[in-house]
Amino acid sequence: METCIINSPLGFIKIVGDEDGVNSVSILNSEEKITDIIPIELEDCVIQLNEYFEGSRKQFDLKLNAQGTDFQKKVWKQLAQIPYGKTTSYLELSKQLGDVKAIRAVANANGKNPLWIIVPCHRIIGSDGSLTGYAGGLHRKKWLLDHENPYKQLSLF
Structure with missing residues (x-):
């Protein structure tokens, strides 16, 4: 390794x-x-x-070999489908995986994602649009989402 x-x-x-x-x-x-x-x-x-x-790459093209359970790999594969600049919720991700009741398991698998940024777990937000827990810290999650936002807002201060 x-x-x-x-x-x-x-x-x-x-x-x-x-x-x-x-x-x-x-x-x-x-x-x-x-x-x-x-x-x-x-x-x-x-x-x-x-x-x-x-800012010149929006999609990764790498050979990946993350270790995890079959369920975790299924969640990570679905996370990888979230486009650059877009977000979704744990609830929506659970629905996409076919089991709305698996929301906690999906959140747990998301939190165990070993491929920071490459498998974009930072693109998962709360159903109400709030920033939710993030292993790298919410300040980093906010930075990543701002970085990917196609509509850059200028700060007045």
């Missing part, structure tokens, strides 16, 4: 993977040493994440 640390506008990102694909992408809450030489297996991921943060 190869690992690298890169910097982003939201903090340090840890990427783990091998020739079978990217296993995890996670935001770190501490300052880390940035990797000098990116392992070849992780180069595409680093390039695509940088493009995302620069």
Whole structure:
């Protein structure tokens, strides 16, 4: 398994993977040493994440190898279908998966998503439009949603 640390506008990102694909992408809450030489297996991921943060990439095209239960993988696959700049709710996601009663299980699987940004769990909001819990912190979720919003609002202050 190869690992690298890169910097982003939201903090340090840890990427783990091998020739079978990217296993995890996670935001770190501490300052880390940035990797000098990116392992070849992780180069595409680093390039695509940088493009995302620069605003030139709206969709990822990576070989992924996240580990989880069959149900979690089903939820993550559905999350990956949420278009850039769009949001949905846990309730809607549960409906799309065919079981409205599975809302808590869907929320739990969403929270265990190992592929931060690439599988866009930040695009899940409350049914009332509120920002709901986010493992990376609500300030990061807000930043990501603002970053993807096609209608940029200028601040007066």
